[in-house]
Each structure stands twice: as structure tokens, then as C-alpha cells.
Amino acid sequence: MWVQGARMDEILPDSCKVVSVLGRKIALFNVDGELFATDNACPHAGGQLGEGDLDGHTVTCPFHAFQYDVRTGACVEGQADAVETVRVKIDDNLVLFEV
Numbered sequence: 001m002w003v004q005g006a007r008m009d010e011i012l013p014d015s016c017k018v019v020s021v022l023g024r025k026i027a028l029f030n031v032d033g034e035l036f037a038t039d040n041a042c043p044h045a046g047g048q049l050g051e052g053d054l055d056g057h058t059v060t061c062p063f064h065a066f067q068y069d070v071r072t073g074a075c076v077e078g079q080a081d082a083v084e085t086v087r088v089k090i091d092d093n094l095v096l097f098e099v
Contacts, residue, residue, distance in 0.1 A: 003097055004062050006028060008090055009035075010095075015042060016029050016052075021097045027039070027040045027048075030069065030071045039086070044061065044080035047063030049083065
């Protein structure tokens with residue numbers, strides 16, 4: 001099922017926005033106009049990835065600097081498990097999440 005969680009014009013390029021979709025916190029990343037989404041909580045210690053630093057396709061957790069690829073959820077720096085990704089699509093400026 002696809003659920004609206006944001007509007008495309010609410011998230012600037014190369015930034016992140018945390019949205020709540022059916023009670024689930026999701027970090028939404030805009031990388032050069034392309035959207036990616038992951039769980040907001042870092043699997044290592046629960047740091048809020050939506051508050052982390054985004055550099056290209058890599059977000060750095062603000063707690064312990066673990067780094068994740070927002071496209072795949074894979075941990076690229078550190079030894080944490082992957083963060084769960086969420087499929088996202090745009091429909092007439094609305095950002096929809098698959099839940």
C-alpha cells in the first residue's frame with residue numbers, strides 16, 4: 001500500500017526531512033532531485049538519521065558516526081547492520097511511501 005507522507009516541494013535538494021507515516025518515523029533524503037527513504041533510527045544505537053549529515057548518497061549517524069548508503073541501507077562505515085529502506089515514489093508533487 002502507498003501512503004502520502006510529504007510533498008516534493010518540502011524537501012530541498014541535498015537535504016533530509018523526517019516524516020511520520022502511519023506512526024513510523026522515516027528519513028527522506030533528496031540527493032540531486034532523487035528521493036530515497038530509510039528508517040529514521042540507526043540500527044546501531046537508535047540515532048536519528050534524519051538529523052545526520054548527508055554527503056551525496058551517504059548519511060552519517062549523529063550518535064556514533066556510522067555511515068549508511070541511503071540507496072541501499074548498507075552500512076558503509078562502521079560495523080552496524082543495514083538500515084531498512086522504504087520504497088518511495090512521486091505522484092503530482094506528493095511523496096508516497098510503500099508500507
